[in-house]
Amino acid sequence: MSPMNIADVDLNLLKVFEALHDESSASRAALRLNVTQSAVSAALRRLREVYSDQLFVRTGRGLAPTLRANQLKPVVSEALNKCRQSLAMVDPAGQHFDGRSVTLGLSDDFEIAYGRRLIEEIALRAPKLRLIFRQTHSQIVGQALLERSIDVAIAAGGFTERLLSRQVLGEGDYQCLVDPISLAEGQPMLSLEEFVAREHILVSSGGFIGITDEGLAAVGLSRRVCASTTHFAALPHLLKGSHAVATIPGHAARSIAALCGLTLLPCPLALPRYPIELGWRTHTAQDPLLLIVREAIVASFS
Incomplete structure (x- = not known):
């Protein structure tokens, strides 16, 4: 097979890939993208050609990503977020959060105690942004951040890896x-x-x-x-x-x-007592959206 060149690829396929990975369903991906299910199926056939992989396989509970799809997901989502960020640069005063999401890693004790407050604080600063809570804890949070399965995290420590930054939010009892x-x-x-x-x-x-x-x-x-x-x-x-x-x-x-x-x-x-910390990948420190989210988290804990 000849090498694939980006000039030959319809970059809209990446939006379909992201939606399929998030939704595990062609019908839900179509609903999310406001296209027909047949359009999603056609895009998936093309994606399989581009990446020389099945990417998603049918199971009793929908579409399950392959190993290659899981490897591609953080890279594709980060690329799409960079594109969204570039559009926001044209109108810095505008609020370009519709369709964007941020995945926050935390254990369910923090979600129970602070979840509603986090939703409200983030909604004030980034209207229409979707906040995704994903379960994690201090023993696995560092790896989850490095693997890009979460964007930011709240945990009782665990941010010691070299490529991570952290901020103390408070102390627990x-x-x-x-x-x-x-x-x-x-x-x-x-x-x-x-x-x-x-x-x-x-x-x-x-x-x-x-x-x-x-x-x-x-x-x-x-x-x-x-x-x-x-x-x-x-x-x-x-x-x-x-x-x-x-x-x-x-x-x-x-x-x-x-x-x-x-x-x-x-x-x-x-x-x-134990520290409550906020952690993120150091290289995302200046991402305007993640900066807004981190400010909202700090405000929630203050």
């Missing part, structure tokens, strides 16, 4: 959540003895040991974890009607307690 039916009337807190005696719900991205277990071990104690979950959002359903306790980051504990009728209590165990 830990609080306890319980069902009020399990407390005596007016009970202001759990004693350490009662805390240890209760069953515990652990929220962890993996593993059996949490920060609470480490804190208890330091004073010669241990607890019984009756269940663990990877989702903070599941806690109200797991705690209601029980005597169990969950010890989680304070920002999420306060939000969940306010919305779900659980009681927020101070943790009777001295646990270390």
Whole structure:
């Protein structure tokens, strides 16, 4: 096969590729691009010729990207965003955010506590921009940024790679959540003895040991974890009607307690505070859109 030259390629195909990768469906991609499904199918046939790869294969749940498609996606999206950025340079005072999106990596405790505020702050600064929340955490966030699966991230650290920049947003603590039916009337807190005696719900991205277990071990104690979950959002359903306790980051504990009728209590165990940081790829520091998004995130946390 002869080498492909960019002069031979209809660059509108890249918009179809991006839509197919995001939507995993030809019909949804067509809806997003305001074209017919047959036009999307024709573009996909041409894309397969250009990249000498299937790119997307049919599964029971739509179109799944191939390895090559996953490798191409961040490069294609970055190129399209550069094009959108160039159009905005013609009218710097204009607001050219319609059709653009920014992917924000964060764990669901931050999404629960700050998600609504982030949506509102970003909407003020970049109307019509779509914000995409994508789950991550401090152990994998650096790699996710470098692989371009997310644009910016909020995490409790994890931005140590050489090509990343970071900014401290604040400091976190830990609080306890319980069902009020399990407390005596007016009970202001759990004693350490009662805390240890209760069953515990652990929220962890993996593993059996949490920060609470480490804190208890330091004073010669241990607890019984009756269940663990990877989702903070599941806690109200797991705690209601029980005597169990969950010890989680304070920002999420306060939000969940306010919305779900659980009681927020101070943790009777001295646990270390932790940094809350904003991270991004250093070379995107001057991207006007990402600068707006970072400013909105800082404002949300202030």
